[in-house]
Amino acid sequence: MREQVWQTSRSSGRQQGGRRRAVPAAAAVAVGVMTMGALSPTAASATAGPDTVRQGLNALVRSDGVPAALASVKDRDGRTRTYTAGVGDLATGAKVPRDGQVRIGSNTKTFTAVLVLQLVGEGKIDLDTSIDTYLPGLVRGEGIDGSRISVRHLLQHTSGLPNYVNYLGEDVRHYEPRQLLDIALQHKARFDPGEKWEYSNTNYVLAGLLVEKITGRPLEEELERRIIKPIGLRHTYFPAPGDVTIREPHPKGYYQETAGAPLRDGTELDPSWGWAAGQMISTNTDLNRFFTALLSGRLLPKAQLDEMRTTVPASEPFASGARYGLGLVSTPLSCGGVYWGHGGSTTGYETRGGVTGKGRAANVAVTTQPSDKATMKHVEKVVDEALCR
Secondary structure, three states: OOOOOOOOOOOOOOEOOOEOOOOOHHHOEEOOOOOOOOOOOOOOEEOOOOHHHHHHHHHHHHOOOOOEEEEEEEOOOOOEEEEEEEOOEOOOOEOOOOOOOEEOOOHHHHHHHHHHHHHHHOOOOOOOOEHHHHOOOOOEEOOEEHHHOEHHHHHHOOOOOOOHHHHOOOOOOOOOHHHHHHHHHOOOOOOOOOOOOOOOHHHHHHHHHHHHHHHOOOHHHHHHHHHHOOOOOOOOEOOOOOOOOOOOOOOOOEEEOOOOOOEEEOOOOOHHHOHHHHOOEEOHHHHHHHHHHHHOOOOOOHHHHHHHOOOEEOOOOOOOOOEEOOOOEEEEOOOOOEEEEOOEEEOOEEEEEEEEOOOOEEEEEEOEOOOOHHHHHHHHHHHHHHHHO
């Protein structure tokens, strides 16, 4: 599920739906001589619960070399167990904060999609109406015509719009949403709307602009008013412009300039290049609460939730067998059935998880963007084992 999108390594050249970029050296701190393969012994802890989750997190630290791993698992009866492994700060050796805040990357897309679908339920947006109807003349470029791109195309990544992340420069700075859109529109369409599926963050920048146009309020206010407060997400927020910090206790996030290079601290950065596609901060437990509330019908009427769960086959950056709905992904479980979530990747952090139809929920975060698919499969395996118990 490497929808990935955002930046870590300037020279890795790896593109999974978006270019990975580095925090400028002046703003990053080299962390001793520690590398992905030279971490201190795991300091694992958990309140209680399945050994497989604890063992999986320990293995991510010991064998895969992630600095820290965190998990939160909710069973069908609503009991939550939290886990940590590794080191929260490689420079000081500080412990990993239990259920610490992390940057959640593209999980933000699900929040944005919920806002759009709430407005659909209120009769203010039609999924099959063109984006040009709501934002006239805004979406134009080579092979790009907003009158042919529906709101559904945006939410399902079938618009053909180029992904602006692939064209961001090396400078990490503040971006306005319209600037991100303008970067994308300088490049030709990837395909005709509805022709195929391809992940593009540009779709969700437009979805965020649509929410602001229809409501007349900033995206962050609508997130707070319509989602965060109603379901009690106490540790989830959309960073204000210029806010480069993470408010509450958190493990530091790390990246490498090149494979094998020392890990560098990328915790503090301006996340505006993600905006409605990837700017939010949360915890594993809050993500479990959010996806549980969503799938249980607390955030959307049945008709809109059914639309959200109407899927098409998805390819990279998602796992084999994954299908993409409207900002929501179904992923097969080894024990049968699927779980619903999204996942996210941003500088210093990777998150995976979701909920099953039987009411279990699990989210896992690691404090670097893994540079190989094997590590990501190990992260996904921890989620699978937690949800299959």
